Amino acid sequence: MTISPLVDQTIAAIGPLDAAAVAAAEARQGVLTKPPGSLGRLESLSIQLAGILGQPIPQITGKAVIVVAGDHGVAAEGVSAFPAEVTPQMVFNFVAGGAAINALARHAGANITVIDAGVAVDLDPQPGLTIAKVGYGAANIARGPAMSREDAVRCLEIGINAANEQADAGANLIAGGDMGIGNTTPSAAITAAVTGADVASVTGRGTGVDDAGLEAKIATIRRALEVNQPDGSDGMDVLTKVGGFEIGVLAGVMLGAAARNCAVVVDGFISGAAALIAWRLCPDIAQRYIAAHRSVEPGHNVGLQAMGLSPLLDMEMRLGEGTGAALAMPIVEAAAKCLAEMATFTEAGVSDGDD
Ligand SMILES: Cc1cc2ncn([C@H]3O[C@H](COP(=O)(O)O)[C@@H](O)[C@H]3O)c2cc1C
Numbered sequence: 392m393t394i395s396p397l398v399d400q401t402i403a404a405i406g407p408l409d410a411a412a413v414a415a416a417e418a419r420q421g422v423l424t425k426p427p428g429s430l431g432r433l434e435s436l437s438i439q440l441a442g443i444l445g446q447p448i449p450q451i452t453g454k455a456v457i458v459v460a461g462d463h464g465v466a467a468e469g470v471s472a473f474p475a476e477v478t479p480q481m482v483f484n485f486v487a488g489g490a491a492i493n494a495l496a497r498h499a500g501a502n503i504t505v506i507d508a509g510v511a512v513d514l515d516p517q518p519g520l521t522i523a524k525v526g527y528g529a530a531n532i533a534r535g536p537a538m539s540r541e542d543a544v545r546c547l548e549i550g551i552n553a554a555n556e557q558a559d560a561g562a563n564l565i566a567g568g569d570m571g572i573g574n575t576t577p578s579a580a581i582t583a584a585v586t587g588a589d590v591a592s593v594t595g596r597g598t599g600v601d602d603a604g605l606e607a608k609i610a611t612i613r614r615a616l617e618v619n620q621p622d623g624s625d626g627m628d629v630l631t632k633v634g635g636f637e638i639g640v641l642a643g644v645m646l647g648a649a650a651r652n653c654a655v656v657v658d659g660f661i662s663g664a665a666a667l668i669a670w671r672l673c674p675d676i677a678q679r680y681i682a683a684h685r686s687v688e689p690g691h692n693v694g695l696q697a698m699g700l701s702p703l704l705d706m707e708m709r710l711g712e713g714t715g716a717a718l719a720m721p722i723v724e725a726a727a728k729c730l731a732e733m734a735t736f737t738e739a740g741v742s743d744g745d746d
């Protein structure tokens with residue numbers, strides 16, 4: 392399928408993991424000073440990283456969180472506990488350094504960039520904020536498609552370019568983060584469309600709607616799927632019909648990062664929905680995903696399971712912004728450091744289990 396020259400080239404550059412690096416990392420894990428397998432997922436993570444980065448002993452050279460904001464026409468259906476004004480207000484909070492993602496990215500030593508992909512109002516340009524508006528909020532998916540195909544292509548390209556910028560600056564561990572009031576609604580629609588799961592099983596309370604609000608939200612998502620009839624096997628169709636601007640850019644970030652042999656740390660429910668879209672566009676990308684955490688939103692785990700991913704953490708978080716991904720980054724880095732820095736049985740003069 393042809394999407395655009397940049398998107399096509401990016402997808403074509405995403406191949407299987409580096410088998411030689413995987414084999415070398417696996418072999419090294421077997422001779423480090425510990426009972427084989429005793430570091431559990433730190434071991435498998437280090438081997439996956441070797442394959443992704445194409446290095447027998449993978450080294451994390453830089454971490455980046457790309458936070459992408461966009462509004463949603465479907466917010467007018469009353470699907471969120473918060474008003475749409477919060478989207479631009481939080482963008483300024485990100486730029487000022489006061490959001491949860493700022494604290495967690497500082498903790499992780501990750502660089503943050505913020506992109507306005509489709510906030511419904513004009514934002515004043517300022518350092519730390521990239522204005523790349525595809526539109527003033529995605530259209531109301533309960534009434535028709537979220538965006539045009541051209542807009543969807545533009546979203547992917549913005550994300551690919553943003554990932555390339557971070558890779559050029561030395562990052563090889565890259566996460567996306569989302570901000571967009573109402574965006575758990577398109578995320579549930581995407582998850583249902585791609586996985587085939589029932590809407591009720593993938594819809595949660597988002598920012599905290601009550602029982603009646605949850606029922607109405609489920610009905611709105613059902614309507615969005617009925618009205619738009621997205622083809623769940625076609626990532627472009629899903630993004631165009633029931634996506635959102637920040638979700639499309641996040642899918643582009645993931646494609647762009649994977650094409651540069653960077654590890655893609657997948658955050659919560661919205662990032663998970665973007666990951667599903669990128670996966671439908673390029674099934675090989677799932678091997679380059681590291682699922683950071685399991686969100687409280689029930690659809691998150693459904694999407695992760697469809698891609699064969701098992702999250703590292705379950706911190707009962709339901710925020711987005713890239714917070715779960717930033718929290719997991721030091722663990723990913725720890726996995727690489729164990730593989731790189733531990734002595735082998737021979738080096739340390741420790742008897743191995745075969746003696
Ligand atoms: C202050 C505030 C900060 C946030 N940061 C991320 N979200 C998250 O919550 C929203 C999705 O939930 P829903 O679909 O229920 O609107 C998105 O903005 C998402 O990024 C926030 C939400 C709020 C209110």
Ligand SMILES: O=C(O)c1cccnc1
Nearest residue numbers: 659660661686709710711
């Ligand atoms: O898991 C997430 O990313 C999430 C959950 C609820 C609200 N916003 C984001």
